[in-house]
Amino acid sequence: MTNRTPLVALSGQQNAGKSTLFNLLTGARQHIANYPGVTVDKKYGYFRYQNQPYQAVDLPGTYSLSPFSLEERVARNFLCFEKPDLIINVVDAANLKRSLHLTVQLLEMACPTVLTLNMMDVANKQGMTIDTERLSQRLSIPVVTTVGRKGEGREALCEVIKTQTAAKTIKTANTKSAVQHGNLPHYPALTEAIATIDAELVGVEEEIDELPRYWLLLKLLENDAQIISCLTDRLPETELAPLLEMVSALRAKFDRQYKTGINDYIAAQREAFVQSLFADAVVVIPHQGPTVSQRIDKVVLNRFLAPVFLVLTVFMIYQLAIVHGYTLTNYTWPYLANFREFVAGLLPEAGFLFDPYTRSLGLWIVDSANTLLNYVPIFLILFALIAILEDSGYMARIAFVIDKVLHRFGLHGQSTLPLILSGVFAGGCAVPGIMATKGIPDHRARMATILTVPFMNCLAKVPLYTLLVGIFFKQDQALMMFYISTMTIIAALLVAKLLSLTVLRGEESAPFVIELPRYNLPTVRAVLTRSTERTWIYIKKVGTIVIAVSVVIFTLLQYPGLPPERDNFYQQRSAQAIQKFKKAMAGNPYLDVAQGEQLVSLVNYYNDFKRAKLNAKGAEASKAVNITFKQRNPTFFPFVKAPKGDLLAKKANRALRNLTSARKSIRREIKEERLTKSFLGSVGRSMEPVTQFAGFDWKINVALLSSFAARESSVATLGVLFQQEDDQNASLEQRMGEQTEGITSLTAVAMILFFALYPPCLATMIMVRVQTGQYRWMLLSLIFPTALGLGVASTTYSLGLALGASGIAMMSGVYFSGLALLLAVGFYPAIKRGLMPAAGNTAPLNNSGAL
Known part of the structure; x- marks a missing residue:
């Protein structure tokens, strides 16, 4: 064994507890980044067992290794090209039959695999008895049982990891032998075709050596587009063209001879193998009566009660996170204030009128960062609550309930995941949300989702909402945050409907199937880990992007200076x-x-x-x-x-x-x-003739402009535009409260409405261009939200002034007007038959995987 740290990858389906096991192995020694070129999370971690270090990678959750979704492609590419020393295939023991399909595909890729049966406690409660020795014998791989959320099985899993990575007892080039001995599905109707293609590849072994040979042959017969693209990069045209022509002929011959496609045949053979394996190793005593999850779903997913539970859930999230979390900032701010004092003591002394440049810039950066770091308690609570929803299983129910509404507005059931990633409630990001639209099968719904995802409440919008709500709506904090969180959904649905009836008209929709996992009791460790991870990502963003933007803003606000x-x-x-x-x-x-x-x-x-x-x-x-x-x-x-x-x-x-x-x-x-008189101030003032109807002065204009680079910069810019006095160390809320004679609650409402409908940030706009492939969609995502946001904000502010209404009254008026319009549009009959998909086009998977 070399001195290289063994690389262990965790692979498995969603809701199998893979990330829980990853956290159990690595603890706090984790690093989250993105896979090159995509925004899918790549989570690395390190752990030691008996003085041996290991590196672990948590692969994206996937149901198969087909190249249809971004997660599947990322996971498959990692297995093919990164060559991990061991694959920990984490499966839900209570849903073993469905999970084994991925296991079979891993073994066909000749991956060194250990099967980990997680959630064994749930399987036992459901009357399942799994013969792990028989399962191990049939598959010729080790089998380990765990209960990740309770911390059970770590020692046994680590022991297997040590044994397999040290002794290399799992062979990586024995797939053909495994098929012959019945350890993998057998494809007798493809034996001749596989041999023919195998012979054709003689002489190019060096070019394709990194790809598992038997798996490559199967993928060629399946006409896998990604594999063909991979071979295009490795083989000359003189070798590739005859090969692809031969494969096409073999596929046509198979279709004529067996009256079915090769892909369907392979899937059927795998299913038969899994059925045989399950029958041989598992005994199931049927559960008497409905399960706990089924009884809960009768209430939670009731046609009339489901929306009520959803609304109450959102309201409670903001009541606990925003209202009570905001109270905690009274205790954290003194620490940030002391940090500012510490930095100020290290910088050159202030002058009588003009400070040294290094002092001004240094305090500017600290004030920008402190303004955003003051909201860390809020995000810790917010992310913990979202983690509870995810781990409990209710987040999938939310997706199912929302999906029934999405179909009425031209969106697809698979639009739910991008919207959740972008922050249906709060805490998301539009960039991964747009990336996740790759899994939406029809063009119309995908484009509508891409253009409406930026309306969601991404993590970067929350600081400005919290700031304004904390200053102007102290008595109505929870109500205002409820308005904000649900109003953006209303706006997104109305825009999606408009797009579906105009520029995206005529595209067909496809049905959506979603799995509803069992309800689970979240563990404190998992919730705290998830909350801390996501908050740390926010802190890192403050320390990089926001500070960089603050330096640029500082420079543009200093020049040309005083005459x-x-x-x-x-x-x-x-x-x-x-x-x-x-x-x-x-x-x-x-x-x-x-x-x-x-x-x-x-x-x-x-x-x-x-x-x-x-x-x-x-x-x-x-x-x-x-x-x-x-x-x-x-x-x-x-x-x-x-x-x-x-x-x-x-x-x-x-x-x-x-x-x-x-x-x-x-x-x-x-x-x-x-x-x-600075450059940026002049730009802000030049916008006042237009923005004055929304109540925006030049300072607000500058803050909104700076947020185009990064949403958080709006608050950071306000933090330094509303100057810190020499004898003060006050929070931004205090400074704005003292220095905002012209800004009222009505202005705050206009700012909130504009910011909610504001065009996507620079990174999101770039992703719109990448995903759509056209600049016209990117320009539409910039121009339309700007006009919409400014129009709504100006109308609200001007009408509020004319009526003498308060901010909360106008916000309520806008909200219920939008809600009434949403209901009218949603229930209005389709203009053309087939233009909009019928409601109820969603089918949930129950916990056994059956429809």
């Missing part, structure tokens, strides 16, 4: 303020320590002291601040805390307070003028 005459004007006012200070201090001995550069240091010392006092909680903390600052500079301390009876010190304190007040006023005017 010389304005600079001289502020310098004169500064000199007058200092001269007034010195006049007030005439004859005061404390003036000796406030000369030249010492005066600037004294002013900064005073501001630091005042800010520390404001942040101090309680009498003891206030005393500690006094001690700290007295030790920091005993000479300056009398200016900020005059000793009892020292009238000169009190006079000095009063003079210094007036000076710092004048300085703060001048610096605020300088910052405001610099921002207003």
Whole structure:
């Protein structure tokens, strides 16, 4: 055995507990990235067993290794070209018959495989007795039993991993032998065709050596497009053309002789093999009466109660995550404020009027990051709740309930997954959502889904929603977040209907089949792991993309700067303020320590002291601040805390307070003028003649422009446009509350509506172009939402002003108007027969996999 760390891949169907086992093996030693060229998650992890390190990869969940979906292609390419040392095939023991189809395909690929029967406790409760030794004998691979959510079976699984990767007892080139000995499905009708193609490949073994030979022969007979493309890259045309011509002739001959297609024949032979294997190794005592999941579904999926449960679930998510999570930010903000103080202490000292560039930029970046990091408690709770929905099995029910509505609006049942990935409720991302549309079989539904996915509540929109709701709707936080989360669904469905009746008219829809997994009790470990992982992704985005955007925004807001005459004007006012200070201090001995550069240091010392006092909680903390600052500079301390009876010190304190007040006023005017006349400020002001009808000033315009690069940048930009005063360390909510005289709750509603309907971010627009292959769809995804969002926001704001209505009243009006329109459109008869698919075109799989 070499010194290379063995690579172990976990493969299995969805809902089999694969990710739970992955977390059980690797714990916190995980890294999440994307496979090259796609946005499907690639989760790497590391673990040790008996001092031997291992690397684990959690492959995307897939029901087969056919190249139809993105997940299937990613998993298959990994197995073909990455050559893992061992495959842990995780199957749901209670649904073993359905799961074994993937196992058979792994073995036909000559993958070194270990079969892991997970959820054995559920299988036992359902009256199943699995003879693991017989199963292992029939398949010629090790079989391990586990209960991942309870942590059972890890030791046995690790022992098998160690044995198989060390001894290499599982052969990787024995597929033909396995077929001959009955360990894999046999295809007698294809024996001659397989031999013929095999002979044709003689002489090109080196070019195709990395592909499993027997599996390659089967895939050629199945006319697998991805395999043909792979061979195109490896074989010259003179070799490939005769090969493909021969395969086509063999397929035609088979069709004539057996009156069926090769693909159907292979599937039937695999099914017969699985049936035989299941009958030989499994004994099932039929369950008496309905299962627990079936009894729950009678209520949860009831035609009339299902929407009620769905709405209540969404409402509770936001009540717990947004309302209660927002309360937690009161405890986390002081830590972020202290971090800002720490960074400020490392940067060059502030000037009297103008700060060094490094200090301004450094504090700008910290303020941008702090503004978003303050929402980490909210996201931890939000992602934990979503993980509970996923692990409990209710998330699949949500998809099923929503699907019945999607069909009425020109979307397909398989549109559900992209919408969920994009954030049907919150916490998603439009990029993977658009990527997931590859699995939608018909063009119309796929295009409609691509163009409506950006309306969902992606993770990056939540900070702005939370900010505005926290400032302007403190008494109606849960109701507002409920409006926001469901309003975007309403907008997406209406837009999808419009697209289906216009530019996407005439395309047919296909039925949708969805599996409803059993209800499970989520484990604390799994929920915390998922919540932490997703929150960490958010934090990393803040630390990379958002900071990069903040630097660009900072630069565009600094140049061209103040003209010389304005600079001289502020310098004169500064000199007058200092001269007034010195006049007030005439004859005061404390003036000796406030000369030249010492005066600037004294002013900064005073501001630091005042800010520390404001942040101090309680009498003891206030005393500690006094001690700290007295030790920091005993000479300056009398200016900020005059000793009892020292009238000169009190006079000095009063003079210094007036000076710092004048300085703060001048610096605020300088910052405001610099921002207003900057390049980005000029762009924001040039937009005001149009955006004024929505109540947007130039600052809001700049924030919305910055969010085009990354949605989170809207809040980060607002965080620095609403300036932090020298003697404060307040949260953005406090600063906007103090500095937003012209922004009302009505303005906030207009901002929320525009942001909800805003065009996709830059990354999403690029993905629209990639997935559609045409720039016209990308331009449509930019222009149409902009016009729609600005129109809705302007109408709402202007009408609210005319009626004198509050923000919450207008939001309620918009919401129920949209809901009424949705119901009218949804129940209106189709204009043409066959244009829209019939409702109820969805069939759920029960827990045994049968329709």
